[in-house]
Amino acid sequence: MIHIQWFGPLRERMGRGDDQVDFREGSALDLFRSLRGDLRFGMEPSSLRVAVNDEMADWSQPLCDDDLVVFLAPMGGG
Amino acid sequence: MMSARFLLCTEPIDVDTHYRNLSNPAAGGFVTFEGRVRAESIRGRVARIDYEAYPALCRRVGDYLARGASATFGLLETVVVHRTGSLLAGETAIWIGVSGRHRKESFAACAWILERIKADLPVWKKEVLEDGSGEWVHESPADPTHSIHNPPPGESMPMQHPTRTVTLIGLAAVLSATAFGAEPGADSLKALPEVKVVAGHVRQDLRRNGPANPYRVEAAAQAGTEVLTQEDIQALEPRDVIDLLDKSVGLNVTYQGRRSPFFVDERGGGSMTYILNGSVLPSSSNRILQNIPVEAIEEIQIVRGSTSLALGPSIPIGSASSASGINTGFVIIRTRQPSRTEASVTGSVEKSASQPVADGQSVWVGTVLGKPDGLSGFVGGMGSRSETPSKDSWFDGRSSDMLLLTGGMRYGKLNVTGTAYIDSGRFEMQRGLTLADTLDPSKWYYDPLITTVLSTDATMAWSGTQTTIASGFWTKFEQNEINESFANATHSERFFTERSQGLGLRHNAQFGGTLLSVGSQYSISEGFGPNTNTTYNDWRTTILGWSGSAEQKLFSDRLTLDAGYRQDAKHIDHSTTVAGKIRADNDVDLAPSRTTTFGGAWSQDLFTASANAFLGWEGDGDFSLATKSGKPLHAMDQSRVEATLEVRPLPWLVPSVTWFSVDIENQKAATTDTYSVAGSTYYYYTETDVVRNGLEMRLKSPRTALWAGISGSCDLSWTKLLTNDTKTDSSTSDAIGVSVPENIYTARVGVDWMGWRLTVTGKNVDPWVQSTSSMGTANNVWLGDYIRMDASLAKTFPIDRFHVDAQVYGRNLGNDHYSTRYTTGYYRDRGLTVGSRLTVGI
Numbered sequence: 010m011i012h013i014q015w016f017g018p019l020r021e022r023m024g025r026g027d028d029q030v031d032f033r034e035g036s037a038l039d040l041f042r043s044l045r046g047d048l049r050f051g052m053e054p055s056s057l058r059v060a061v062n063d064e065m066a067d068w069s070q071p072l073c074d075d076d077l078v079v080f081l082a083p084m085g086g087g
Numbered sequence: 088m089m090s091a092r093f094l095l096c097t098e099p100i101d102v103d104t105h106y107r108n109l110s111n112p113a114a115g116g117f118v119t120f121e122g123r124v125r126a127e128s129i130r131g132r133v134a135r136i137d138y139e140a141y142p143a144l145c146r147r148v149g150d151y152l153a154r155g156a157s158a159t160f161g162l163l164e165t166v167v168v169h170r171t172g173s174l175l176a177g178e179t180a181i182w183i184g185v186s187g188r189h190r191k192e193s194f195a196a197c198a199w200i201l202e203r204i205k206a207d208l209p210v211w212k213k214e215v216l217e218d219g220s221g222e223w224v225h226e227s228p229a230d231p232t233h234s235i236h237n238p239p240p241g242e243s244m245p246m247q248h249p250t251r252t253v254t255l256i257g258l259a260a261v262l263s264a265t266a267f268g269a270e271p272g273a274d275s276l277k278a279l280p281e282v283k284v285v286a287g288h289v290r291q292d293l294r295r296n297g298p299a300n301p302y303r304v305e306a307a308a309q310a311g312t313e314v315l316t317q318e319d320i321q322a323l324e325p326r327d328v329i330d331l332l333d334k335s336v337g338l339n340v341t342y343q344g345r346r347s348p349f350f351v352d353e354r355g356g357g358s359m360t361y362i363l364n365g366s367v368l369p370s371s372s373n374r375i376l377q378n379i380p381v382e383a384i385e386e387i388q389i390v391r392g393s394t395s396l397a398l399g400p401s402i403p404i405g406s407a408s409s410a411s412g413i414n415t416g417f418v419i420i421r422t423r424q425p426s427r428t429e430a431s432v433t434g435s436v437e438k439s440a441s442q443p444v445a446d447g448q449s450v451w452v453g454t455v456l457g458k459p460d461g462l463s464g465f466v467g468g469m470g471s472r473s474e475t476p477s478k479d480s481w482f483d484g485r486s487s488d489m490l491l492l493t494g495g496m497r498y499g500k501l502n503v504t505g506t507a508y509i510d511s512g513r514f515e516m517q518r519g520l521t522l523a524d525t526l527d528p529s530k531w532y533y534d535p536l537i538t539t540v541l542s543t544d545a546t547m548a549w550s551g552t553q554t555t556i557a558s559g560f561w562t563k564f565e566q567n568e569i570n571e572s573f574a575n576a577t578h579s580e581r582f583f584t585e586r587s588q589g590l591g592l593r594h595n596a597q598f599g600g601t602l603l604s605v606g607s608q609y610s611i612s613e614g615f616g617p618n619t620n621t622t623y624n625d626w627r628t629t630i631l632g633w634s635g636s637a638e639q640k641l642f643s644d645r646l647t648l649d650a651g652y653r654q655d656a657k658h659i660d661h662s663t664t665v666a667g668k669i670r671a672d673n674d675v676d677l678a679p680s681r682t683t684t685f686g687g688a689w690s691q692d693l694f695t696a697s698a699n700a701f702l703g704w705e706g707d708g709d710f711s712l713a714t715k716s717g718k719p720l721h722a723m724d725q726s727r728v729e730a731t732l733e734v735r736p737l738p739w740l741v742p743s744v745t746w747f748s749v750d751i752e753n754q755k756a757a758t759t760d761t762y763s764v765a766g767s768t769y770y771y772y773t774e775t776d777v778v779r780n781g782l783e784m785r786l787k788s789p790r791t792a793l794w795a796g797i798s799g800s801c802d803l804s805w806t807k808l809l810t811n812d813t814k815t816d817s818s819t820s821d822a823i824g825v826s827v828p829e830n831i832y833t834a835r836v837g838v839d840w841m842g843w844r845l846t847v848t849g850k851n852v853d854p855w856v857q858s859t860s861s862m863g864t865a866n867n868v869w870l871g872d873y874i875r876m877d878a879s880l881a882k883t884f885p886i887d888r889f890h891v892d893a894q895v896y897g898r899n900l901g902n903d904h905y906s907t908r909y910t911t912g913y914y915r916d917r918g919l920t921v922g923s924r925l926t927v928g929i
Binding site for chain 1: 122138139140141143144147148169180181201204205206207208209210211212213223224225295296550551552597599600640643644645690692
């Protein structure tokens with residue numbers, strides 16, 4: 010089970026702050042590609058970044074059970 | 088001295104305070120930037136902007152950017168503050184302040200930080216216009232403001248650099264611009280090379296289901312597993328580790344002012360094994376744990392129900408007689424490691440009614456080294472002292488000095504850590520107050536009690552699915568027991584020492600939905616001297632154990648099944664309790680203890696149902712135990728079944744119910760009858776069969792926003808014993824309400840408001856009337872039957888470049904002097920205790 014948290018525009022689009030998805034094995038990119046269409050916002054990995062367990066991560070990072078994954082929309086700080 | 092810090096806040100930014108923090112006598116250039124919400128944008132008149140952050144990552148990236156700028160530009164002081172929440176036009180969203188020796192690097196650094204924050208800080212803003220329309224906006228060099236809802240045609244935002252990298256533009260151009268005397272402009276900022284972010288050290292061993300976690304438990308056992316983090320421990324403000332366990336759901340602590348002071352009972356009974364940083368503690372742990380300062384602890388994992396066979400040996404390490412009882416629970420304590428460069432000083436004082444003032448201090452420093460994609464590591468250390476004096480009519484004082492050193496390194500797939508821990512202190516055995524209201528004259532105390540633990544572990548992640556974990560430990564426990572009297576001038580001393588060491592190796596292999604785990608552990612234990620009720624000990628024993636388990640996920644991971652087997656064989660090199668017969672029991676193999684487990688968990692969105700079964704067969708225990716009737720003693724069998732249903736109808740409402748059932752055959756217990764061998768006195772033992780079952784009902788409510796900035800959480804539990812029958816020689820007795828309480832209720836409520844954190848805990852334990860010890864059985868005594876309420880209030884204040892954690896707390900607010908054991912009398916709780924704790928850190 011992988012935990013996903015949503016922030017900012019993605020949270021608003023989802024209407025909730027988190028999800029749990031069944032995901033057996035693979036990378037963060039595999040996880041993104043395995044998501045249903047409504048979880049992908051019509052976006053591609055090239056327009057997002059990803060964090061795993063509160064660290065910026067490579068899309069190729071392998072995930073393990075109970076990992077926390079956050080997909081990051083383009084940021085708007087400042 | 089240089090400093091750099093990043094703050095994320097929900098309250099208005101206190102610009103004046105932060106500005107004062109920039110002051111540095113060596114600085115020649117002070118540059119600040121204040122970003123405010125504009126009243127108008129290209130979309131229209133702005134009513135407000137809602138800023139939302141991903142706090143954990145935000146602090147990590149912000150901290151890196153501030154420190155990176157400080158190091159890169161050679162700044163003296165760097166402060167970056169970002170606000171979140173709803174900001175009206177004119178309010179400050181970001182404030183950056185830097186001071187450097189000269190203007191050029193100060194200007195460049197301030198601009199550079201701002202650009203990086205806009206690109207890399209995980210904060211999002213929604214611009215809400217006066218007409219009520221809102222849009223998430225972010226800036227890009229090409230198009231200053233565009234919406235994620237309506238990305239420009241053909242937009243393809245470049246993927247950022249991989250793991251823990253943030254593109255740091257600006258460095259070379261700024262430096263060259265500075266060198267040539269030109270102010271760096273936007274173009275030069277863009278042209279600069281990247282610098283990798285050194286993210287803070289993240290403990291892979293604490294990831295609950297991570298492959299490098301040596302204490303991972305199966306899905307079916309997770310319902311019985313409790314994890315208390317540093318934040319939890321601080322909120323609960325326990326007196327010591329034992330007190331913390333007493334505040335945990337499903338555990339109950341009883342106490343006597345005797346040589347063996349603390350008894351930790353798991354729901355349904357059973358022995359617990361204590362593991363400190365990978366070191367399996369000996370049976371003396373009931374004198375070791377109370378000395379470990381809670382500030383030194385990063386996390387405690389309490390596993391109730393030992394179906395997780397890989398955690399440690401299934402029988403206690405130590406003397407031959409300590410083979411009695413198969414472990415059915417684990418308490419795993421892991422001490423702190425630095426996650427960044429950090430330092431803190433903590434001081435506390437507390438006062439119990441009519442007792443002298445107690446105080447304690449600790450100092451913690453640590454840092455991380457290297458780069459995450461190369462050789463990296465950490466070092467840290469803590470020193471602490473504490474003293475809780477006592478008036479003579481009570482005599483339950485204690486003191487302790489502690490030193491903890493920790494270090495580790497990571498290179499590619501290899502991660503190695505090591506810890507050295509030593510504490511030394513004094514521990515007084517509280518005077519009993521008899522039914523006739525007379526005080527026991529015994530003045531017994533340990534001085535010193537010394538525990539030394541050296542441990543190391545190495546994790547090799549061969550791939551994402553193959554991990555090998557190796558560990559080693561060495562511990563030494565020493566106690567000098569002093570027996571004096573308040574009635575006369577008698578004085579005698581007894582010294583006992585116990586050493587243990589061990590090695591462990593385990594491999595986890597994942598194949599699709601299958602996780603296989605095999606491992607082996609070897610430990611040696613040696614003890615010498617008089618200990619608790621035995622006037623002489625000399626032993627050397629070894630345990631060789633191995634375990635294998637498999638966990639299988641099915642039906643799209645909704646169902647997880649597990650099964651395992653463990654075997655531990657104890658060998659007695661020598662063991663005697665008679666001084667003249669040191670080699671009396673030489674080179675003996677005890678029959679191995681064997682345990683088999685099965686578990687299953689079904690999880691859906693709305694509920695998780697799990698169950699596990701533990702079937703244990705203990706080999707022959709101490710062959711020197713005898714029954715009064717001369718009947719032979721038998722090996723102990725134990726079965727334990729637990730089933731839990733947790734439902735999640737709402738995010739803030741998570742009720743659960745657990746049914747637990749324990750069946751023990753041939754459990755050993757000492758009687759009051761004795762016999763003598765070679766001048767030494769021994770207790771006769773009996774065998775009993777025990778059946779216990781009960782229910783644990785729980786209602787958890789994770790932290791939830793309530794109203795007007797107030798958020799709350801709660802955790803309520805009710806543990807009810809339905810059966811506790813003990814059968815001895817064909818007579819059966821019911822222990823409920825006699826020697827154990829029928830009901831235990833616990834409550835923990837947390838409220839957060841404006842950074843204030845209030846935690847209130849309560850525990851209500853039913854009465855019982857009988858207490859058994861090696862002194863005999865006391866009947867018609869009144870034990871338990873108490874309500875204990877504790878509360879703590881804490882807030883973190885950023886002051887200057889420091890963070891100050893202030894906390895006030897009260898324990899046993901109802902001033903209830905309850906007792907939980909009667910041996911030479913009642914050992915009453917101190918009652919109302921109030922205290923405060925202050926931590927200053929950077």
